[in-house]
Amino acid sequence: xxxxxxxxxxxxxxxxxxxxIPAVDGVDLKIKKGxxxxxxxxxxCGKSLTSLSxxxxxxxxxxxxxxxxxxxxGVDLTKLTENEMCKVRGxxxxxxxQEPMTSLNPVLTIGEQLIEVIINHxxxxxxxxxxxxxxxxxxxxxxxxxEIMKDFPHRLSGGMRQRVMIAIxxxxxxxxxxxxxxxxxxxxxxxxxxxxLMKGLTKExxxxxxxxxxxxxxxxxxxxxxxxxxxxxxxxxxxxDSILNNPYHPYTDGLIQSVPSLTGEIKELHTIKGNVPxxxxxxxxxxxxxxxxxxxxxxxxxxxxxxAISDSCSVRCFxxxxxxxxxxxxx
Amino acid sequence: xSKVLEKEILEKESAGExxxxxxxxTDLKKYxxxxxxxxxxTVGHIKAVDGISFSINKGxxxxxxxxxxCGKSTAGRTxxRLEEPTEGKILFKGKDISHMKEKELRKQVRREIQMIFxxxxxxxxxxxxxxxxxxxxxxxxxxxxxxxxxxxRVGELLETVGLxxxxxxxxxxxxxxxxxxRIGIARTLAxxxxxxxxxxxxxxxxxSIQAQVINLMQRLQEEFELTYMFISxxxxxxxxxxxxxxxxxxxxxxxxADKNSLYEEPMHPYTQALLSAVPVPKKHGATQRERITLKGxxxxxxxPPKGCVFCTRCPAAMDICREVQxxxxxxxxxxxxxxHLFE
Numbered sequence: 243x244x245x246x247x248x249x250x251x252x253x254x255x256x257x258x259x260x261x262x263i264p265a266v267d268g269v270d271l272k273i274k275k276g277x278x279x280x281x282x283x284x285x286x287c288g289k290s291l292t293s294l295s296x297x298x299x300x301x302x303x304x305x306x307x308x309x310x311x312x313x314x315x316g317v318d319l320t321k322l323t324e325n326e327m328c329k330v331r332g333x334x335x336x337x338x339x340q341e342p343m344t345s346l347n348p349v350l351t352i353g354e355q356l357i358e359v360i361i362n363h364x365x366x367x368x369x370x371x372x373x374x375x376x377x378x379x380x381x382x383x384x385x386x387x388x389e390i391m392k393d394f395p396h397r398l399s400g401g402m403r404q405r406v407m408i409a410i411x412x413x414x415x416x417x418x419x420x421x422x423x424x425x426x427x428x429x430x431x432x433x434x435x436x437x438x439l440m441k442g443l444t445k446e447x448x449x450x451x452x453x454x455x456x457x458x459x460x461x462x463x464x465x466x467x468x469x470x471x472x473x474x475x476x477x478x479x480x481x482x483d484s485i486l487n488n489p490y491h492p493y494t495d496g497l498i499q500s501v502p503s504l505t506g507e508i509k510e511l512h513t514i515k516g517n518v519p520x521x522x523x524x525x526x527x528x529x530x531x532x533x534x535x536x537x538x539x540x541x542x543x544x545x546x547x548x549x550a551i552s553d554s555c556s557v558r559c560f561x562x563x564x565x566x567x568x569x570x571x572x573x
Numbered sequence: 574x575s576k577v578l579e580k581e582i583l584e585k586e587s588a589g590e591x592x593x594x595x596x597x598x599t600d601l602k603k604y605x606x607x608x609x610x611x612x613x614x615t616v617g618h619i620k621a622v623d624g625i626s627f628s629i630n631k632g633x634x635x636x637x638x639x640x641x642x643c644g645k646s647t648a649g650r651t652x653x654r655l656e657e658p659t660e661g662k663i664l665f666k667g668k669d670i671s672h673m674k675e676k677e678l679r680k681q682v683r684r685e686i687q688m689i690f691x692x693x694x695x696x697x698x699x700x701x702x703x704x705x706x707x708x709x710x711x712x713x714x715x716x717x718x719x720x721x722x723x724x725x726r727v728g729e730l731l732e733t734v735g736l737x738x739x740x741x742x743x744x745x746x747x748x749x750x751x752x753x754x755r756i757g758i759a760r761t762l763a764x765x766x767x768x769x770x771x772x773x774x775x776x777x778x779x780x781s782i783q784a785q786v787i788n789l790m791q792r793l794q795e796e797f798e799l800t801y802m803f804i805s806x807x808x809x810x811x812x813x814x815x816x817x818x819x820x821x822x823x824x825x826x827x828x829x830a831d832k833n834s835l836y837e838e839p840m841h842p843y844t845q846a847l848l849s850a851v852p853v854p855k856k857h858g859a860t861q862r863e864r865i866t867l868k869g870x871x872x873x874x875x876x877p878p879k880g881c882v883f884c885t886r887c888p889a890a891m892d893i894c895r896e897v898q899x900x901x902x903x904x905x906x907x908x909x910x911x912x913h914l915f916e
Contacts, residue, residue: 284779285750399870400641429640429806431867434850438866456780459852486854500784502813504836504853511788511813514781517749 246450247273247296247418252310254288254295256521263522265291265305267474270548273418278444278451280465280482282458282497286518288474289454293420296452297337298327315417333363336411340423342403346395352379352406353391356413363414378409382439401432408439415447422454437463458501462486467554470494473529474521476548480555490557492534528560536561592630595800596652596768599626601661601671603644603651607875619875621647623824624661626901629817631767634794634801636815636832638808638847642871644824645804649770652802653686654678665768684714687766691773693753697745703731703756704741710763730759735789751782755789762793770802775810787814808851812836817907820844823874823882826901830908840910842889881913889914 254266266288273279281289294300296312298319312319314334322330331337339345347355356375360366366374372391379387382405395403404424411419421440425433441464443449453465461468461482468485470478470493478491489495499512516533519525525532531541540560548558604618622644629635637645650656652663654670663671670682690696698706704727711723728738734755745753754774761769771790775783791814793799805811811818812832819829820843828841839845846865867886872878878885884894893913901911 284781401870430808430847430850431640432870433852434864434866437852457852458854462855463852482855496781498854500781501854502784502787502809504809504812504848504851510791511784513784513788515785517751517782518779 244275245272246275246277246315247271247452248311248313249292249296250311250313252292252295252312253308254291254300254305255308256305258304258522261522264524265474265521266295268310269471269474269476271469271476273450273452275417275450276444276448277467278453278465280453280455280461280468281471282456282461282468283471284456284497284518286520287471288521289471290422292471293337293422293452293454296418296420297331297335298322298324329363332359332416333414334416335418335420336414336416337420337422338404338407338411338424340426342400342407342427343395345407346403348395350394351391352393352395352398355406356391356410359410359413374413375409378413379406381412382406382409383435399432400428401435404428404432404436405439408436408443412443412447412449416449418450418452419443420452420454423456424453425460426455426457433460440464458486458498470497473519473524475529475558477530477558478556479548480557484555490551490555490562491530491559492536492561493530528558592633594628595631595666596802597628597662597664598652599662599664600624601626601648601651601663602659603647603656604659617875620824620877621874622651623877625819625821625824625826627817627819627826627829629768629800629802631800632794632798633816634803634814636811636818637802637804637821638806638811638818639821640806640847640871642823642874643821644874645806645821646772648821649688649772649802649804653688653770654682655688684764685766686768686770687761687764689754689757689761689769689771689774691776693750693757693777694745696757697753699745702742702744703727706745706756707731707741707760707763710760714764716764726763727759730762731756733762733793734759735785749782751778751785754778754782754786758786758789758793762797765797766799768800768802770804772804773806774803776805776807783810790814808848820847823871823877825882825911827883827912828908828910829901830905830910834905834908838908840904840908840915841883841912842887842914843883846888881911 249269249271252266252269256263256265269292281292283289295307300307307320353375356378357371360371360374376387376391379390384390425436428436444451455461465482467481469476472493478494485494486498489498496512496514500514502511514533527543528541528546531537546558546560548556550556551562601622602624603622604620606615607617607619609616625648627635639645647656651658658671661671662669665682704724707727707730708723711717711726717723717726727741731738731740736752736755775786778786794801803811803814815832818832818835820827822843828835828844839848846867849863849865865888869886872885880896881894881899884890891913899911899913901909903909904915
């Protein structure tokens with residue numbers, strides 16, 4: 243399988259007065275065709291901003307992509323003009339947001355909103371677009387699609403609105419679907435419906451999904467590979483099995499262990515001490531060092547690089563430096 | 574004389590039992606009127622809470638789970654009397670507080686039942702320092718002598734919840750979500766309450782911070798013998814913190830049981846579906862669970878289905894379910910369920 247999206251050394255900074263805030267600081271990411279990748283991390287780690295950078299929707303003024311390449315199927319998105327980018331959005335890359343309540347237009351019917359997207363990106367007549375819209379609504383599980391077309395968003399429940407969002411996102415068969423916390427605002431039973439739906443989509447349309455979430459349960463449902471972010475950087479990248487059973491980075495380990503279990507019994511939850519640092523106050527050295535229980539002197543003074551420690555796993559941590567050298571020696 | 578005797582008997586009884594009942598709710602109902610037309614006539618009712626009964630013992634935690642709109646928050650707010658109950662009794666330490674006057678409430682109840690809210694960003698006044706926010710309940714009840722002693726107490730409280738006592742001169746915007754939730758807890762503790770109703774207290778927090786706050790709440794429970802009513806939609810968190818768990822759907826309790834009994838042998842089809850819907854990180858050795866995907870959404874609470882409220886989505890619905898409303902009945906030790914399957 244070829245790579246659909248490659249991000250190289252992406253840096254998105256915010257400029258506020260005289261301060262420079264490195265919200266996304268050198269992210270590398272690869273997504274193959276038909277693959278689902280999860281971007282995991284706590285709030286403020288830069289995961290949403292990475293996705294906004296791909297879409298070139300970084301909040302302006304203040305935010306700017308200062309360095310790096312975003313290659314989608316051979317086209318560098320960072321070099322496109324705004325007009326060209328408009329054509330890419332929705333057609334090649336589309337996005338589902340966390341809040342289905344606020345991302346639909348309240349004064350337009352569901353039908354209008356779907357038809358608009360289809361007419362904008364494809365050369366079809368209005369009746370054709372309408373037909374296609376109804377078809378899409380059926381795909382995402384509405385049995386009364388014709389009636390839903392005439393409904394306004396406020397008439398639908400959260401789960402239904404999120405399905406409408408997915409229908410809009412799919413309307414032009416995008417190559418890449420970015421789902422930013424698609425189920426966080428939904429109840430578990432509705433979440434289960436949406437996850438089933440998204441799982442089906444990757445199989446049926448061969449769409450790649452970049453899933454952004456903090457819920458490791460959702461991740462293990464959908465994703466094949468996981469990228470863990472902390473402080474605007476990737477700290478670990480590995481297949482899902484490896485992450486859950488054998489996490490390398492102390493942060494990943496802490497993240498997994500602090501989730502209370504649905505089945506087992508634990509007396510006290512594992513915690514990561516302290517708080518997520520805000521991007522303008524990153525410590526010198528490793529950004530996780532002040533909260534890390536395994537930190538040693540070197541962690542506070544030097545900044546570790548992301549290094550591969552096996553074929554599929556890479557980690558940004560000094561603890562595995564020896565292992566990396568061994569690997570190199572063997573090669 | 575007889576009153577004194579009664580009191581003695583009560584005390585004797587409670588001394589014999591290891592756990593004392595502190596809160597009992599019987600057949601509590603809260604209906605919101607739906608108004609319509611020019612004259613704002615009441616045309617119907619939203620039955621947010623529709624006849625729930627349970628009891629909590631001192632030092633225990635009752636978890637209440639359910640999807641949004643099931644009435645779990647309204648139940649919490651009605652028990653603390655932020656909403657007037659439509660019907661039913663709320664017994665706090667044997668006293669009926671369901672229709673107590675506001676003045677009486679302030680004197681007797683408000684100090685002892687406190688609430689932690691979901692949104693740590695919205696529940697603190699942005700223009701007040703932490704000190705003045707936390708000292709407010711102490712002033713209200715004239716506790717701890719003079720202002721200086723009260724401020725000392727504030728410092729103590731901040732340290733109890735793991736913050737520095739010097740923070741009392743700072744404003745809420747200087748703190749992160751987790752820290753703000755700690756501040757909320759400190760304010761709750763200021764009056765030495767016995768019962769704390771925590772409404773989605775950790776839902777807005779990141780997992781690593783969530784774990785810190787849960788551990789803090791458990792530590793405080795042991796330290797001060799607190800009783801919690803923990804309202805949440807997160808089934809894993811509820812399992813972790815609760816002793817007993819009640820599952821709500823459309824204003825009714827569908828199942829209530831000891832947590833292990835409920836999580837390991839759920840009886841009600843809704844509980845089973847709810848538990849199976851939670852995505853769990855699949856580690857090696859974890860058994861593959863079968864998922865029951867429920868169809869559709871929660872029905873409109875203004876117009877709930879006739880019979881069992883869950884019958885429209887239930888995979889095991891029978892004819893009787895669409896006609897007769899099932900009653901919550903004890904089926905096993907400490908395990909009650911409202912379902913016709915077990916009649």
